[in-house]
Amino acid sequence: MSPKRACNTCISRKVKCSDSLLCDTCRRAVKRVRCTYLRPAHRRGPKSRPVGSHQETNLPGIQSTENLQNDQDKYMRNNSNVTVSSSTPPYSLQCIPKTILASGIRLYQQYSYSVWPVVNAEALLERLEDIYPERVDPNAGNTSCLIMALCAATMAQLHLDPLVDGSRTVDSTTMVQACLRMRTRCDSHGANLDVRSVLVSFFLHTKVNQRNSAMIYIQVAMT
Known part of the structure; x- marks a missing residue:
C-alpha cells in the first residue's frame, strides 16, 4: 500500500489532505482550484545542514x-x-x-x-x-x-x-x-x-x- 500524499493546494496551505481525486480542501475552496499531485514528496524529518553552517536551529520565543x-x-x-x-x-x-x-x-x-x-x-x-x-x-x-x-x-x-x-x-x-x-x-x-x-x-x-x-x-x- 503506497503512503498517502497531499495535493499541491494542501501542501501550499499546510493542511491535512484527504488524498482523493478531488480532496476535501479543494472541493470546499471558495474559488475553484485544480486538485493536482505534481509536487514530489519530500523526505520527512530534519534536513541536514552543511558543515560549518551558523544558522540557528531554534526560533526565538520572543523578540524585542x-x-x-x-x-x-x-x-x-x-x-x-x-x-x-x-x-x-x-x-x-x-x-x-x-x-x-x-x-x-x-x-x-x-x-x-x-x-x-x-x-x-x-x-x-x-x-x-x-x-x-x-x-x-x-x-x-x-x-x-x-x-x-x-x-x-x-x-x-x-x-x-x-x-x-x-x-x-x-x-x-x-x-x-x-x-x-x-x-x-x-x-x-x-x-x-x-x-x-x-x-x-x-x-x-x-x-x-x-x-x-x-x-x-x-x-x-x-x-
Missing part, C-alpha cells in the same frame, strides 16, 4: 520591540511593489469599503480560521465601525491594520479574485498598501506595539509565504 520593527522594515524593503509614503496620509486614497473588509473577514472565518486560528472574526466584524475615524485614533488604527492584513493574507492564500463593491475593486496588494499606510500614520501618532501589531506582521509575512518569519510573530503573540 526593536527586532520586531527591524523585521517590519525589512518586509517593506523586500516588497518593492508596495509603496508607502509617510508624507501622504491614507485618507488621501479612496477608503476601502467596509463591505469589502467584512467580506474578507468572513472568508477568513469560513476557510482560513482552521489554518490560522489566531483572530476572533466576530469581534473584528463588530469593530468595523472604528475604521477610518474622523479624528486620529492610533488604537482604532491598529485594529484597521489588523483587518486589512488579515484580508490580504486570506485573499492571497486562497488565490481569490479581487473583491468588488460597486465601482471599487480591491485585490490583496491594495489591502497591503492600505495597511502599511495606516500603520505609518499610527506610528507617527504614538501607537504602541501590541498584540495587534504583532498579528499584522504575521499576516503580512503569511501573505508573501514567508512562513518561518510568520511563525515567529505567532510565538510572540502567544507569549
